[in-house]
Amino acid sequence: MRIVAEHLTHIYNEGSPFAVKALDDLSLTIEEGEFFGVIGHTGSGKSTFVQYLNGLMRLPSSKKRRKKKGDRTVLQVGEFDLTRKKTDFRALRRKVGMVFQYPESQLFAETVFEDVAFGYKNFAEKKPTAEELERVVRAAIEETGLDYESVRNASPFDLSGGQKRRAAIAGVIVTRPEILVLDEPAAGLDPLGKREVMELLHKLHGDWCKTVVVVSHDMDEIAENCTRVAVFSDGKVLYSEPPRELFKRAETLQALGLDIPLTAKLCAALEKRGVPIDCDFTIEDFVKKTLARKGGESC
Amino acid sequence: MLKDVSFGQYYPVESFVHHLDPRVKIVFLIVYIVAIFLAKEFLALGIAAALLLLALIVSRVPLPKVIGALRGILFLVVFTATVNLLFYQGDKVYWDAPAVLFEWKIIKITQEGIIFSIFLVIRLVLLMVCSSLLTYTTTPVSLTDGVESLLAPLKWIKFPVHALALVMSIALRFIPILMDETQRIMNAQKARGSSLDTGGPAKRVKAVVPVLVPLLVSALRRADELGEAMEARCYSDGKNRTKYKKLRFTWRDLLAFLLGAGLLAGMIVMRYFPVFAL
Amino acid sequence: MKALEFQNVSFSYGDGAFAIENLNFSVEEGEFVAVLGHNGSGKSTLARLSDGLLTLDKGEIRCFGIPLNEKNLLTIRKDLGIVFQNPDSQAVASIVEDDVAFGPENIGLSREEIGKRIDFALRATGMEEFRRSMLSRLSGGQKQRAAIAGVLALKPRMMILDEATAMLDPKGRREIVEVVKKLNEEEGITVLMITHFMEEAMLCGRAVVMNRGEIVMQGTPSEIFERHEELLTFGLALPRIGVICKRLREGGLNVPDVLDPEELAKEIASCVS
Incomplete structure (x- = not known):
């Protein structure tokens, strides 16, 4: 499923003194199969944008929109046209999974099993059989790296921080969405937990999840993982390109108040010293390219 | 938002x-x-x-x-x-x-x-x-200050004006936080197919539980954390307490x-x- | 003088989680110490024991020479401020200034003195321009700086940051680290920084690693940094720059472990043509 947004505008509290333009004539396309990164400082519109992707934010009715200056808004996710009121948002949500920041705050059921099953039962056309439920819940829980037998009957509130995060993610991937959108999936975890979450996403992306969209503040995480990155600023997309190109704009990004990955800092510092290194800004590639510059004898 | x-x-x-x-x-x-x-x-x-x-x-x-x-x-x-x-x-x-x-x-x-x-x-x-x-x-904040100041004379009859004012102030601080949290949890459950905005009345009532439980858990956790932070900042029984703000x-x-x-x-x-x- | 001293401290939650047994640990006045450990290693328990939010089972804790007990509780809490993890559950008031005033109000200071303390605390944290702002409209980093100001207004001699950066974005984390470093250097406040970010520990004079309620490593950050393999077994990851140094060495490029990217670039440049 391809995501296409054109001329998307969103204003919070329109017509009040609190009015904020969150999205301003934004256009962005995310292709099927990408591991897409979204960056931008707080209030740049990225959270609003991702909420549009599964209909949590909706456009006002097209009549209202057309009254304003010949509306040209396009918002298409796969076969779903989100500018239409009649779109089946339920079917959309089944295909676009959304993991919010600190998703453990959505846990509510008495057991981890029940919590993970919640989404599956909600979306099921007809009531799933016990075997079917057991099968999909087990698969989802095991995919996140939790031990099914030991957590299935545990209360989600008794799990450790990292386990809660996994259980919450299991509750979203249980329907096997084609697109998975995650807002700061690693926030608040310790370094090991962060790494495990990113590894999990790569595994899902490799296995069955066609497109992954990650919102993150952590540029190192973005540089390591994403195929393409969109930079949000004041409700617009400034750049939308692979990390390899994006992080060459070190100065521009820093002027926007954004970080750059460590590898980009090193490349910039090395370039100043007359040692340009052309890498894709992953640690792997940086080390490889640097070592390739190594002279005959070690120093 | x-x-x-x-x-x-x-x-x-x-x-x-x-x-x-x-x-x-x-x-x-x-x-x-x-x-x-x-x-x-x-x-x-x-x-x-x-x-x-x-x-x-x-x-x-x-x-x-x-x-x-x-x-x-x-x-x-x-x-x-x-x-x-x-x-x-x-x-x-x-x-x-x-x-x-x-x-x-x-x-x-x-x-x-x-x-x-x-x-x-x-x-x-x-x-x-x-x-x-x-x-x-x-603003709600200055409204609270006003009410507190007007109630001040009640201190003479041992009415806990100060505690009441603190409760109002904390409530004001946490209402927007909890509203925001409610919205977030609602969104998360809607994204998981909950019938909060679709389905008949019975379904909708049932859909409230997955929002209320996490909200309650979070409110209790926050209350705990706030209590610790207040204690660490020397809050005790409110005796000898002074007040900075004056209208x-x-x-x-x-x-x-x-x-x-x-x-x-x-x-x-x-x-x-x-x-x-x- | 010792700012904080744990002598044979034992403590357990009694629910099967780890227990602290016979812990000995101290911080000198003016030091900047990092306590590292993965989530659930017992490092936050350390903070809560220090100012009596949790009661120890055995042993003694002293803060600037004063033993921690019921009678001295308030004195110790004045001297030892704690900044907690969640920027959204530490403030009692909606406006920065009103919240900073909370501590001084609790210890019964005069209006003039409270005013002075607010000025001082907001200046020291670089929050002067937000004095009349609504906390709910600030960024995470700004909220935590306001929380630091709230603690500073009690004029503590020591400050514990209990994973105060864990919920912040990289920019917010930097803001906090800068403020705390300045407080340590300019105001002479002893700092104990509890964190799981190695990058933050690198700025401290001394680092302590905890695992399952025990202190398992101690030393200068670079000493700890050198013992990569051990760190991994305690659930801690090397800082990214450490990973790069290590990989380059493994590839035959002989760079030392350095913490600053500029410095690493210099080392690399001198090795390659």
């Missing part, structure tokens, strides 16, 4: 009314309410209405906002007016017609009933406009105070020496 809207109705512009001491505004509201219930003739209500209109213009709160606030009590106004109109007993005659205009079973429309109902509607509207003027021009009474406040006092005095005088007695 809810957190970006300061909850309540505060309308952020600079004006004479906005800058008034919250205590003066609260007292003025009380005085105003007393005054309009003392009023016995249309002229008195007219004076009160004119004063309020003046305050409204000075406050720079747009009229549609205020009318919007009235919509909330529309049902109440219509209901009480209708009840009074249909059942009010009275035999005063105001114009050239029989005192009882219509009678059917227990329903009885009288001249006095009509006048009384009109009076009641005007009173309710004025009351509502005046109180929403208070909330439009005063200032300025010429503006004096003026508003005098206006309020004048209105009240005028209403009392007009009650006993009516100009156009009804």
Whole structure:
């Protein structure tokens, strides 16, 4: 499923003194199969944008929109046209999974099993059989790296921080969405937990999840993982390109108040010293390219 | 995004009314309410209405906002007016017609009933406009400060004014946080196919549980954390506690105070020496 | 003088989680110490024991020489401020200034003195321009700086940051680290920084690693940094720059472990043509 947004505008509290333009004539396309990164400082519109992707934010009715200056808004996710009121948002949500920041705050059921099953039962056309439920819940829980037998009957509130995060993610991937959108999936975890979450996403992306969209503040995480990155600023997309190109704009990004990955800092510092290194800004590639510059004898 | 809207109705512009001491505004509201219930003739209500209109213009709160606030009590106004109109007993005659205009079973429309109902509607509207003027021009924070300061004398009868004020302050701090959290949890459950915004009433009620449970868990956790943070900052029983914030009474406040006092005095005088007695 | 001293401290939650047994640990006045450990290693328990939010089972804790007990609780809490993890559950008031005043109000200071302390605390945290701001409209980093100001207004001699950066974005984390470093250097406040970010620990004079309620490593950050393999077994990851140094060495490029990217670039430049 391809995501296409054109001329998307969103204003919070329109017509009040609190009015904020969150999205301003934004256009962005995310292709099927990408591991897409979204960056931008707080209030740049990225959270609003991702909420549009599964209909949590909706456009006002097209009549209202057309009254304003010949509306040209396009918002298409796969076969779903989100500018239409009649779109089946339920079917959309089944295909676009959304993991919010600190998703453990959505846990509510008495057991981890029940919590993970919640989404599956909600979306099921007809009531799933016990075997079917057991099968999909087990698969989802095991995919996140939790031990099914030991957590299935545990209360989600008794799990450790990292386990809660996994259980919450299991509750979203249980329907096997084609697109998975995650807002700061690693926030608040310790370094090991962060790494495990990113590894999990790569595994899902490799296995069955066609497109992954990650919102993150952590540029190192973005540089390591994403195929393409969109930079949000004041409700617009400034750049939308692979990390390899994006992080060459070190100065521009820093002027926007954004970080750059460590590898980009090193490349910039090395370039100043007359040692340009052309890498894709992953640690792997940086080390490889640097070592390739190594002279005959070690120093 | 809810957190970006300061909850309540505060309308952020600079004006004479906005800058008034919250205590003066609260007292003025009380005085105003007393005054309009003392009023016995249309002229008195007219004076009160004119004063309020003046305050409204000075406050720079747009009229549609205020009318919007009235919509909330529309049902109440219509209901009480209708009840009074249909059942009010009275035999005063105001114009050239029989005192009882219509009678059917227990329903009885009288001249006095009509006048009384009109009076009641005007009173309710004025009351509502005046109180929403208070909330439009005063932030919840300064409203709390005002209430605390006005209640201060109750300390003498061992009423825990300080604790009450702290509770109000904490509530104000956490309401936007919890509203935001509610929105987040609702979104998360909707994304998991919960029927919060679809399905019949029974389904929707059932869909509330997955929102309430996490909200409760989170509120309790926050309460715990806040308690620790307060203790770590030397909070104990509130004895020997001092207060940093002090409200200032300025010429503006004096003026508003005098206006309020004048209105009240005028209403009392007009009650006993009516100009156009009804 | 010792700012904080744990002598044979034992403590357990009694629910099967780890227990602290005979812990000995101290911080000198003026030091900047990092406590590292993965989530659930017992490092936050350390903070809560220090100012009596949790009661120890055995042993003694002293803060600037004063033993921690019921009677001295308030004195110790004045001297030892704690900044907690969640920027959204530490403030009692909606406006920055009112919240900073909370601590001084609790200890019964005069209005003039409270005013002075607010000035001082907001200046020291670079929050002067937000004095009248609504907390709910600030960024995470700004909220935490306001929380630091709230603690500073009590004029503590020591400050514990209990994972105060864990919920912040990289920019917010930097803001906090800068403020705390300045407080340590300019105001002479002893700092104990509890964190799981190695990058933050690198700025401290000394680092302590905890695992399951025990202190398992101690030393200067670079000493700890050198023992990569051990760190991994305690659930801690090397800082990214450490990973790069290590990989380059493994590839035959002989760079030392350095913490600053500029410095690493210099080292690399001198090795390659």
